[in-house]
Amino acid sequence: MDILNHSLASLAVLLEKRELSSRELVGFYINRIERYDGKLLAYLYKDPEGALKKAEDYDERRAKGEKLPKCAGLPCALKDLIVTSDMPTTCASKMLEGFISPFDATAAKNMRKAGYISLGKLNMDQYAMGSSGESSYFQKTANPWDYSRVPGGSSSGSASAVAARLTPLAISSDTGGSIRQPAGFCGVTGLKPTYGRVSRFGVVSYASSLDQLGPITNSVEDAAFIMDTLGLHDPADSTSAPSKTDFYANLQAAGDDLKGVKLGLPEGYLSDLAPGLKVAVENALKECEKLGAEIVGVDFPLAAKGLPVYQMIANAEAASNLAKYDGVKYGHRANLPELEEMYSVTRREGFGPEVKKRIILGTYILLEGQYEEYYRRAMRIRRLIRRGYDEAFKKCDLIVGPVSAGVAFRFGDKTISAMEMYLNDLFTVLLNLNGSCGITVPCGFAEDNLPVGLQFQGDMFAEDKLLRIAHIYQKTTGWHKYIPALEGDDR
Amino acid sequence: MKEFEAVIGLEVHVQLNTASKIFCACSAEFGAEPNSHVCPVCMGFPGTLPVLNKAAADKAVQAGLALGCNIQKFSIFDRKSYFYPDLPKAYQITQMFYPICLGGFLNIDTGNGERRINLTRIHMEEDAGKLIHGEGEAAGYSYVDFNRASVPLIEIVSEPELRSAEEAKLYLQKLRTVLRYVKVSDCNMEEGSLRCDANVSVRPIGETKLGTKVEIKNMNSFRSVQRAIEYEIARQSEALSEGGIVRQETRLWDNDRGITLPMRSKENAHDYRYFPDPDLFPLKLTDEKIERLRRTIPELPDSRKGRFMGEYGLSAQDADLLVSEKDYADYYETALKTHKSPKGIANWIMSELLRVVNDKNLGIFETGIPPESIAKLVALIESGAISGKQGKEVFAEAVKTGKTPDAIVREKGMSQLSDKGELYGIVESVIRENPNETERFKNGEEKLLGFFVGLVMKESRGKANPKMVNDILKETLK
Numbered sequence: 001m002d003i004l005n006h007s008l009a010s011l012a013v014l015l016e017k018r019e020l021s022s023r024e025l026v027g028f029y030i031n032r033i034e035r036y037d038g039k040l041l042a043y044l045y046k047d048p049e050g051a052l053k054k055a056e057d058y059d060e061r062r063a064k065g066e067k068l069p070k071c072a073g074l075p076c077a078l079k080d081l082i083v084t085s086d087m088p089t090t091c092a093s094k095m096l097e098g099f100i101s102p103f104d105a106t107a108a109k110n111m112r113k114a115g116y117i118s119l120g121k122l123n124m125d126q127y128a129m130g131s132s133g134e135s136s137y138f139q140k141t142a143n144p145w146d147y148s149r150v151p152g153g154s155s156s157g158s159a160s161a162v163a164a165r166l167t168p169l170a171i172s173s174d175t176g177g178s179i180r181q182p183a184g185f186c187g188v189t190g191l192k193p194t195y196g197r198v199s200r201f202g203v204v205s206y207a208s209s210l211d212q213l214g215p216i217t218n219s220v221e222d223a224a225f226i227m228d229t230l231g232l233h234d235p236a237d238s239t240s241a242p243s244k245t246d247f248y249a250n251l252q253a254a255g256d257d258l259k260g261v262k263l264g265l266p267e268g269y270l271s272d273l274a275p276g277l278k279v280a281v282e283n284a285l286k287e288c289e290k291l292g293a294e295i296v297g298v299d300f301p302l303a304a305k306g307l308p309v310y311q312m313i314a315n316a317e318a319a320s321n322l323a324k325y326d327g328v329k330y331g332h333r334a335n336l337p338e339l340e341e342m343y344s345v346t347r348r349e350g351f352g353p354e355v356k357k358r359i360i361l362g363t364y365i366l367l368e369g370q371y372e373e374y375y376r377r378a379m380r381i382r383r384l385i386r387r388g389y390d391e392a393f394k395k396c397d398l399i400v401g402p403v404s405a406g407v408a409f410r411f412g413d414k415t416i417s418a419m420e421m422y423l424n425d426l427f428t429v430l431l432n433l434n435g436s437c438g439i440t441v442p443c444g445f446a447e448d449n450l451p452v453g454l455q456f457q458g459d460m461f462a463e464d465k466l467l468r469i470a471h472i473y474q475k476t477t478g479w480h481k482y483i484p485a486l487e488g489d490d491r
Numbered sequence: 492m493k494e495f496e497a498v499i500g501l502e503v504h505v506q507l508n509t510a511s512k513i514f515c516a517c518s519a520e521f522g523a524e525p526n527s528h529v530c531p532v533c534m535g536f537p538g539t540l541p542v543l544n545k546a547a548a549d550k551a552v553q554a555g556l557a558l559g560c561n562i563q564k565f566s567i568f569d570r571k572s573y574f575y576p577d578l579p580k581a582y583q584i585t586q587m588f589y590p591i592c593l594g595g596f597l598n599i600d601t602g603n604g605e606r607r608i609n610l611t612r613i614h615m616e617e618d619a620g621k622l623i624h625g626e627g628e629a630a631g632y633s634y635v636d637f638n639r640a641s642v643p644l645i646e647i648v649s650e651p652e653l654r655s656a657e658e659a660k661l662y663l664q665k666l667r668t669v670l671r672y673v674k675v676s677d678c679n680m681e682e683g684s685l686r687c688d689a690n691v692s693v694r695p696i697g698e699t700k701l702g703t704k705v706e707i708k709n710m711n712s713f714r715s716v717q718r719a720i721e722y723e724i725a726r727q728s729e730a731l732s733e734g735g736i737v738r739q740e741t742r743l744w745d746n747d748r749g750i751t752l753p754m755r756s757k758e759n760a761h762d763y764r765y766f767p768d769p770d771l772f773p774l775k776l777t778d779e780k781i782e783r784l785r786r787t788i789p790e791l792p793d794s795r796k797g798r799f800m801g802e803y804g805l806s807a808q809d810a811d812l813l814v815s816e817k818d819y820a821d822y823y824e825t826a827l828k829t830h831k832s833p834k835g836i837a838n839w840i841m842s843e844l845l846r847v848v849n850d851k852n853l854g855i856f857e858t859g860i861p862p863e864s865i866a867k868l869v870a871l872i873e874s875g876a877i878s879g880k881q882g883k884e885v886f887a888e889a890v891k892t893g894k895t896p897d898a899i900v901r902e903k904g905m906s907q908l909s910d911k912g913e914l915y916g917i918v919e920s921v922i923r924e925n926p927n928e929t930e931r932f933k934n935g936e937e938k939l940l941g942f943f944v945g946l947v948m949k950e951s952r953g954k955a956n957p958k959m960v961n962d963i964l965k966e967t968l969k
Contacts, residue, residue, distance in 0.1 A: 101538065236542060238543065239770065320570055339576070371766065
């Protein structure tokens with residue numbers, strides 16, 4: 001049986017019918033992890049014994065005819081900022097090295113309840129701050145299409161592991177593009193649901209008003225399937241939306257064409273793109289038109305302000321959210337007798353340079369004299385950006401375009417300035433400021449045979465529409481079926 | 492020396508008596524084993540999020556309604572950032588920009604009549620934990636107890652309208668009374684459920700501009716608030732009259748030495764980097780909700796005092812005492828339902844019952860003497876069934892045993908002998924047995940009346956109604 005040819009839903013059915021055992025399925029992925037992760041470095045923590053034991057347990061119970069949850073025995077992996085009580089949660093930082101949470105994140109709990117078995121925790125940019133995965137304190141995850149290149153970030157391990165089929169799905173987070181951009185770089189499917197759709201309880205906060213959990217998978221269909229488990233209301237998260245568990249069912253009625261669908265293309269969205277990437281995106285647009293969609297121009301008046309506004313808000317919230325790592329209660333502590341000294345050395349040692357930079361910026365922005373000038377103004381522009389989205393969605397169903405200006409870049413590329421690095425976020429941060437949903441699907445290959453991602457952006461809680469359109473595009477084009485040749489492969 | 496006038500504003504923190512904390516489900520109870528009322532949320536563990544305890548918001552609104560505030564239908568929680576080991580998230584969730592209540596006022600009774608003190612605002616916030624500094628072998632170490640972390644507080648900020656330490660004390664007492672009426676807090680300063688910081692400045696009398704203000708912290712009783720403000724007014728007035736200046740700073744009250752000492756100056760003041768907490772949506776209150784809470788507000792002390800004076804003819808002083816706790820006033824009015832003797836019952840409550848309440852540190856409903864019993868006791872005395880002296884005995888017995896006055900009077904055979912026929916019988920036999928004294932009395936030796944009264948009392952084993960005995964003796968001996 002070629003496990004890689006099956007969707008999650010189909011694997012669940014095979015397990016249920018006992019045509020496939022969970023032991024085989026989990027074992028299959030553990031073998032791949034053992035074989036390939038030594039070079040890819042996608043996982044920060046693996047629990048093969050624990051996973052196999054759980055798989056065998058499900059198999060036994062199933063053999064006895066016990067009624068099991070619908071995803072019993074399916075493997076998954078979690079980005080290392082989703083806290084779990086059975087594995088460490090480090091945020092890829094020295095600050096939380098070896099930290100084991102006393103409780104489980106709601107998402108982790110929901111996954112377990114649905115029957116998913118966690119293979120381990122996935123690498124990321126430290127505290128989810130970065131677009132390349134390089135700010136991880138522990139290791140740099142490679143892009144499986146080219147090991148000399150970054151997988152994108154911050155969900156570096158998630159996108160890389162899903163692309164390399166070291167897990168069928170990863171639960172990740174997206175604050176300014178951290179699901180969609182690495183999904184594009186690695187040629188996989190990445191969904192950022194609407195803010196509030198997936199509980200943030202137990203997700204280590206980066207920027208609370210922007211953070212959102214979502215899946216990275218090998219298909220839109222799989223993303224919809226997993227959303228039925230993730231989309232539960234959580235009373236422990238004040239910003240949690242009402243439950244929704246019919247994503248997959250609604251996708252089944254998707255149809256085969258995009259007739260009547262209007263896709264908005266913002267003015268100037270395709271300028272300044274890498275040439276090969278631009279061609280791939282343009283071809284994708286043509287493909288959508290062939291399927292019956294109409295491409296319409298939309299105005300995005302404040303798009304250029306998106307990046308600075310995002311940085312103000314994200315850094316301010318991050319500075320506040322990361323203040324709790326003071327060495328008093330958990331995590332790294334510099335054992336020094338004086339309180340002030342203990343605080344400052346703990347934080348100096350525990351945080352990496354990118355995290356410190358953002359904390360300092362965020363702290364400055366919130367100072368009494370600056371608050372009005374920066375933070376309040378950023379919040380006002382954020383409201384205007386939301387209005388811009390509202391206007392755009394009066395003219396179109398989804399906004400379509402690239403997810404990055406170029407393909408995955410090389411590690412330590414000194415030709416890329418910090419500013420250019422941040423510009424990577426240009427195509428993704430606006431959606432987080434709006435709070436609505438978006439998805440990246442692979443749409444071909446460009447420079448150096450690297451994958452290109454196509455991004456669809458939808459309105460608030462418009463996941464059904466988003467998934468339907470992305471799914472029809474995907475099943476017609478089939479770009480998601482390409483699997484990278486991995487180092488250590490026999491092929 | 493020039494004459495100075497003080498300008499005082501108070502910032503009062505009151506712990507709301509909710510069952511659980513403001514942003515998690517932990518118990519908010521006082522006095523538990525350290526770190527036994529904690530969870531990942533109130534300890535600020537990674538990934539945790541706050542969820543507002545609606546009961547805390549309700550109580551904040553009730554406090555606001557009782558204090559005549561303008562309840563805000565839209566308020567926002569903000570983060571106040573600073574590092575301290577007892578602050579788990581390194582920020583406190585509070586309400587800086589849009590508090591839940593604006594305005595409001597409190598009337599205080601000064602020696603020169605009533606004064607209205609306006610409030611600026613009331614906002615909600617969470618409490619911090621507590622540092623415990625090690626002793627003995629643990630000296631040099633500090634420990635953190637997070638039980639108090641995230642217990643709900645309201646901060647009540649007054650306008651700078653108080654003019655003396657005495658007024659500040661009256662304000663605090665009145666505030667405590669009102670908040671206890673609406674049952675949002677027990678307002679116990681010793682246990683820290685009411686804490687007070689004072690902003691004090693002085694200015695020459697006649698001056699309208701405000702002087703430089705000093706914030707005083709660390710006052711743990713009503714008395715220390717009064718003393719600290721008195722000290723600070725004197726200190727500032729002296730500095731100014733000697734041509735010196737008052738620095739804007741925060742000072743700590745040292746209760747043992749009776750002085751304030753500088754804590755930090757304005758230059759070293761924290762920048763708290765306030766901003767709206769993105770983990771919490773704004774708190775929205777509907778008119779219906781506010782109205783529903785308004786209906787829970789009982790008659791408040793000011794109105795009740797007026798009614799006690801008008802309806803029951805009590806003096807202002809007595810009414811003040813009886814309305815100072817809602818329970819006292821409730822007890823009083825319940826007793827009146829059994830026996831309508833407003834002054835008599837008021838006197839018994841104030842002189843006898845409140846002594847027991849204070850001596851034994853009990854609630855007025857917990858003394859073993861229910862309001863019906865006090866009423867009954869007063870009725871027994873007023874009807875002449877027992878004497879006032881006997882009444883006190885009955886009262887003491889009731890406190891000891893919890894028995895009703897009727898039962899005590901019966902068991903002790905205490906009720907007065909007021910039967911005319913029986914009394915005549917005793918009087919006649921006494922006169923018969925003492926012919927000499929009778930003769931002397933009739934010849935004008937009227938002081939012998941006491942001698943006869945004594946004999947009658949002895950004969951009746953002390954039960955004879957003294958007034959009736961007097962009357963009958965006089966009549967018979969004529």
